[in-house]
Amino acid sequence: MQYDTALSMVRAALVRLGCVALCAAIAMSAANAAEKRATWINPVDIDYKYDFTLEHQGVSFRTGADPAVVLHKDAYYLFMTKADGYWRSSDLVRWHFIPAIRWPFEGNVAPAAVSDGNKLYIMQSSFGPRPLLSTTNPASGTLDFEERMMEKLPDSVPAGQEDRVGKGQIPPGPWDPDLFRDDDGRWYLYWGSSNLYPIYGIEVDPSKHWSYIGKPAPLFLAHPDLHGWERFGQDHRSEQTRPYAEGSWMTKHDGHYYLQYAAPGTEYNVYANGVYVGDSPLGPFTYAPYNPISYRPGGYATGAGHGSTFQDRHGNWWNTGTTWIGNNWNFERRIVQYPAGFTADGQMYASTRFGDFPHWAATSRVSNPDDLFTGWMLLSYHKPVTASSTRAGFEAKNVTDEDPHTFWVAARNAAGETLTVDLGAVMTVRAVQVNFADYQSTLFGDNSEIWTAFNLLGSKDGKHWIALGVVPATEHRDRPNAYVPFPVAARVRYVRYDHIHAGAANLAISDMRVFGKADGKLPLTPQIVDAAHEADSRNAVIRWTAIPGAIGYNIRWGLRPDRLYQTHQVWAGSDPIVELRALTAGQSYWVAIEAFNETGVSELSRPILMR
Structure with missing residues (x-):
């Protein structure tokens, strides 16, 4: 200004x-x-666009979802659902909107974006062949068509005939695509958004007009019977509807391939990102026991699913996603971003603790995501x-x-x-x-x-x-x-x-x-009274001692007492009890709790193993 x-x-x-x-x-x-050091907050402060596709129904709202963030040369570029352009930032704090030529086609939904260091490539969700776009200067807003449209998927069926899908066929697409370039220069496409069909992957050849190499490989389905966080509904309480597995995103780290996906559905507070890990781009992939990696069912900005993972110029990892509003339409949403990372032995994580409170901008390498929390209550x-x-x-x-x-x-x-x-x-x-x-x-x-x-x-x-x-x-x-x-x-x-x-x-x-x-003392440390799995081990009930003057609590849980990466924020005022319904069946977990008020945050309680 x-x-x-x-x-x-x-x-x-x-x-x-x-x-x-x-x-x-x-x-x-x-x-x-x-x-002064810059700060940011979720939802991300950008000029979300009014959805123009529902004008005939008289429904008016600003929205943005399914963020794909790419570091290209000297800047970050943000692409999302329902935007007539994209955003550019030099610091992940201040974003400038760029009206784009040739983008989007037909109202953009869930785009893919990737940089090879020279060109930035953009691809829309579609039910059939569409052009890829690319640019060497995304700041200009001018995007060029690639030489040829990506061809029709092999063994796919025409749009509108999904009910006729037979064995060996896949739904039309690619919907919710992700493009990935491996270190050896080979390219892969991942896609899928369905509560019936799996996430798919296939190799593509950009030197031959982005042609497909081989046939699509089915990679994995949602398994809500085993993975509590994949269950549908508010707080995972609607098991009558099968969840969606969608929004794939591939990240390679230390020789391993982390294929991320979102579940169970964007219109709930429990929308989250999970990951399967493999040793090659097309698998086989193994479900990560520490799932979900990015999860925020409580607070102001709830939901964290369907986004992207990227490294900033300082080497820090970030995971982006979608938070739900849904006042005017089920798909009225906003964008969120969270510090993320990998442990030395390969565990992927994102920190949503105080995820909608102010955070410092990362201006150097950060060893602990909690260091970015300003402490402003x-x-x-x-x-x-x-x-x-x-x-x-x-x-x-x-x-x-x-x-x-x-x-x-x-x-x-x-x-x-x-x-x-x-x-x-x-x-x-x-x-x-x-x-x-x-x-x-x-x-x-x-x-x-x-x-x-x-x-x-x-x-x-x-x-x-x-x-x-x-x-x-x-x-x-x-x-x-x-x-x-x-x-x-x-x-x-x-x-x-x-x-x-x-x-x-x-x-x-x-x-x-x-x-x-506020002036005053920090809240006392709450103590966990009981933490036990229910008969259905996807669920656990946590009880703790109420703290006078607390306005909320963070229940923190994970696979190890030193890796309590998941956070479920709850407000004080009700009984000090919460049911976690996001656990993996048969998996052991540790849990601890902290209280917060207007003066700050208590010490974390001693972690205990759920019985």
Whole structure:
């Protein structure tokens, strides 16, 4: 943003509100602010696009899903479902949208992307032959057709005739494709999105117009009878529907091939990424006992499935995925990213602990993903809120309930509308995330009015206000999940959203999330009272001692006491008990627990072996 322009806008807003002081943080120079280490948060703060394919049904919403992130030369490129272009970043924090020529065709869904160091290749999901695109300069937005369309899959059936599939035939595709180039220069295609058919793989030859070599190899199916996390439904509680195995992505590490996939379905909080491991690109593959690798059933941004795994320029691994909203349509979603890695003996993992709290940008090699967590805690959970106006049935209290499915709607979408969160005491505030909702937005595709602008103000007494941060009108881009870290921390009790502009028909906000630190002591360490498998060993019940003053708990579990990579976040207030339904039948697990509140995080309890 342009610092002087932003500062002048904040001053003007404060004059309008009768304020008498500007925050010292805004007075600091732009150069000093730039020296501060950058932070990011999930859902990823990009200008998600309005879905134009449902205009005939009058359903209007912003969405993004199935991210494919590729490091190409000096930058990262993000491709996703439902976008008329793609995004570029130099730091995995700030993303710039690139309108693309020739992309997408027919409304892009679940694309594949891969770089060979010279060219970046992009491929869409399809039910039949489609062109591959490539570019040596993706920053330009100009994509070239490859020499020939990828041909029809051998032994596949025409679209619309899947019910006639016989032995030895596969559904039309490739849907949810992934392109992989091995170290020896050979190329492979993986695909599949079905609750009946497996993930497939085949070798392809780019020197012969991307022709197929041999026939598709069926690689694996979902097995919810063995893998608890693959079961369908909210919290894995709908076993009547077979889960989907979809969204394949291949990663090679230390001579092993990690073929990732998503299950059970994108429209649930338990959407996750798993992996099979093999010693060759087409297997055979073995199910990893530590699955799922990326899993987040609790918190604000729930779900982590169908994404990509890549290494940044510092050598750090990342796993991306999809979080679910589903207010307007089942497939209303957003993008998430998590630090990931491999242990010395080859275990793949991703860290979703505090996965929707602020994290530091990685500026060097990071040995422990927990080191990227800023320690800035959620200060706004269930705090009282006042609004300048409210549409009946959409109360202001919805913006602090940590639920993307509830939201506040102002009586009008006009400058000057406000939301004010009372933190209950003066606290150290460092960042705010404003998550907008689409309520009868009546927008489809892009237009020049789809941009976001607002001020953030703070006060100790509710009377005298200072400027905290701004999303300026001069930025002129949409910020559906706007994240605003402050140049310096502020000591305030009240945090106010001061509206300037939102492109939709209505001003609707699902959650206004305030981060920082409260004064006081860290919560005590909870102790696990019992951790036991049920008769169905895919499930286990965990009980612990409740901690006074805690606002939530992280149940952490894994195959070893020093590898508690999985996290299930739960809010305090209910009985201190949770049922884990994501376990692999017959597998032993260790579990521990930590409490958190507005001051920070307790020590982790002693890990115990589930009996």
